[in-house]
Amino acid sequence: MTDIDHTRRRLLAGATLLGTGAALTGCGDSSPLAAAHAADTASGDHTTDVVIVGAGLAGLTAARRLTASGVRTLVVEARDRVGGRALNHPLAAPARPGTIVEVGGQWVGPTQDRVLALIAELGLETFKTWDIGDYLDYRNGQLVPYGHLFPADPLNLGLNRIPPTDPAGAAEAAVAIQQLNDMAARVPLEAPWTATDAIAWDSQTFQSWVDANLFTPGGRDLLQLAIEAVFSAQPRDLSLLHVLFYIHSAGSLDHLINTTGGAQESRIVGGSQRIALRMAEELGDRVLLNAPVTQIAYDARSVTVRGERFSVRAQRAIIAIPPTLAGRIRYSPALDGLRDQLTQRVPMGTVIKVQCVYPTPFWRDSGLNGQVTSDTGPVKITFDNSPPDAHVGVMMGFIEGEDGRRALRQSREERRQGVIDSFVRYFGEQAAEPLDYIEKNWAAEEWTRGCYAGYMPPGVWLDYGEALRAPIGRLHWAGTETAEVWNGYFDGAVRSGERAAEEVLALL
Template sequence: MQTYDTIIVGAGYAGLTATRELLKAGKKVILLEARDRVGGRVHTQHFEDGSYVDLGAAWVGPTQDKLYALAKEFAVETFPTYDTGKSTLFYNNKLKHYKGLIPPLPIGSLLSLDMAIKRINKLSKTVDLKSPWNTPDAAYYDSMTLATWMNRQMPFNSAKVMFKLAAEAIWAADPNEISMLHAMFYTKSCRDFDTLMNVKNGAQEERFVGGASLPALRLAETFKEHIRLKSVVRAITQQDNQVIVKGDGFELTASKVIVALPPTLAGRIEYAPIMPANRDQLTQRMPMGTVWKTYAIYDTPFWREAGLNGLSATNEGYVTVTFDNSPKDASKGIMMGFVLGNQAKAFNQLAPEERKASALDTFARFYGEKARKPLKYLDHSWAEEEFTRGCYAGLMPTGAWTSLGKALREPVGNIHWAGTETSDIWNGYIEGAIRSGERVAQEILKS
């Protein structure tokens, strides 16, 4: 039986970062990954013609300093998300093109929407990021959903519709699934609501030349002899200050183990002794968001010729938000559509041809009949993947932060927890994953 200082489970950005930090400190480390690749919820798919799409996380933006530093270290270039020209809104059976961030709504709705965004920003500033349960009035905000709060804030239906579209795009969940305290925590974790929504000076500001997997792949290459792919961890046993990690065809021991998985997946490993009640309850209470990415690849980004930037929104159909995901050199036109929350759950039930027809219908509604004839169409759901079961991240429903939140990062014996869900800064993003990897490595080095 091989023995290590630390065994790390999960080779996403969190697990890769923790591995590097511990190797730097001279520790004997092995990183176990269930898939046949590293990167976790970040996966760039390449095609024979040289084009590529990010099936998972894709963007980087201001204050995501750890991710920018990693990209720079491994010579991965970034480029601005295309947003030159007009955005598109299809609402109440009307197609409208507009400049700027705010869609064309009646003045009452606009003011109502603006006020709600300002209020969530103001409320989020009160959150204790390291201990959200210590936030003023935490129990009150944790007892209501984001949907309840929205409905109280906005008397105008069109304002509610637009806020809901933004919320679904931010959390990949219906606002009725999320605790208001979690919405406040997440908003502050990622600066503010404006940052979460925006391209310029926002979370969607830039993309990676070659795809968002590239920094992970290049980092992994520097210590590939310490990574084992296709190694599914089934059980973790703690005994006599040692931890035994078992999987199909392997059994390893270490002084410490880092589980760098979404909480719901961490909860599916068999532990001995069993997890404390609050830790297990927490992993039962943190569902993943639900999202499909739909992609249509064309010869050119033809919508740009019409002065459109590829950013669009609608509350009709399955695809409700689109982005221009064309490469930096615009050698192909790549339109990406998000199917989010409850729409994604319904989309799960459709046959592949129905999904394609629906997505292309929406693209054609926004960008004309040419959008119906892509060179290639593909879509991807992380909820279908055995070793993810949803995206973007694990979410806190009502009551979870205040009753069980302490169990999210608290080590259990010699088992420590990482992953973007455990990060207090840029929770839910690649940046948060990297930060969690650094935090957990320090936790182990100090223990």
């Protein structure tokens, strides 16, 4: 697809223009992805109604909603592109020109109604994640294929993504998942700190809960892997209350970990970044790229957002970036202690997303769906990430949490070797020589600083939860970390943008 290129060409030029309607339409269809224009820095003094910081899904959704209501907006984005944690990467030949893989977030699934509605509105289409064939489980040095045990999962036991390699462990994990789902249902999404057991649950790590409630090594391993895969953090990093909130926010732990029926069910034709690119296209010159915000001044009458060579004056601001990045902006007057200290306490997860390209998805020939769970890193979770028509094969893996942190200071070559070793362990020697190796280390991305999302260590929800979304004067907060439903996912980002836009509309 060339959405990226087309939009970039127009947006890079947009340094001095203001959104005044007339979104451009049409879509070019030719040139390769342009090199990044890091030297192009936004400049000029702008005036609008609502300034939005961050052109990820949250910020763009807010801008779109406000624009539809006739409100002037300007989105300022630090990077030379839109999409935030959604980023397409074009595959080299022999992949056909225009074929991409996502190096950031990529999936949508059932009950993610707002992002699914947005995808439809934007004229985009989804296709199913490859989920045909057997799973593989690598555990205690053994590689075991297994099928969907309970494809319909009639008892909602959450078993369909739990490998049965260690039957005692699998059974214990299934019971634990049910327990967690039950506890999670008792966490109010709008105010997790008001749960009856909030103090007990926010006083311990998820690891402490595992230590007290699971007794088989297999069961513990499975729970740990599930947490690493969902949060890209270790069970010890997370508040039990946060894990329960997150489960409730998604509906159930099954929703979080399953492919079919869960958050990994579908992909977007042309890549998930197209959601952002299409919105940016609609918004036209209302998006200002290469515009890192360094200061935000606000008073009773207006707000002014500043970068090194630009400023935007508006009635209100929506700050649609993760808390840890929002805390790096200098506010005038300085934000009160509760909000600032919150931003010190919502660290981003740690994940390096890796992909190897092969001539074909050869694992399918062996009846495998390409999805691995493993007790051995660096890659403990894999997916078949081939394009819809599978004209090349793409094996994707995550290096998450502790494994990810260890890999942060490795060289690319060391990481590549670790990844290939993992893939060979799961899929044999055919995996040894990929045509291409693609990696994205989100912790090193200056304008994200970790993925998938910000999370809450113990104690944060209790003492700082109320500062997560509450506006401060003319400043409003968005971003998936502020979402009640599908927090941490594209859907949560979209919902947060819609909510922030409504908040502002009611006050203009």
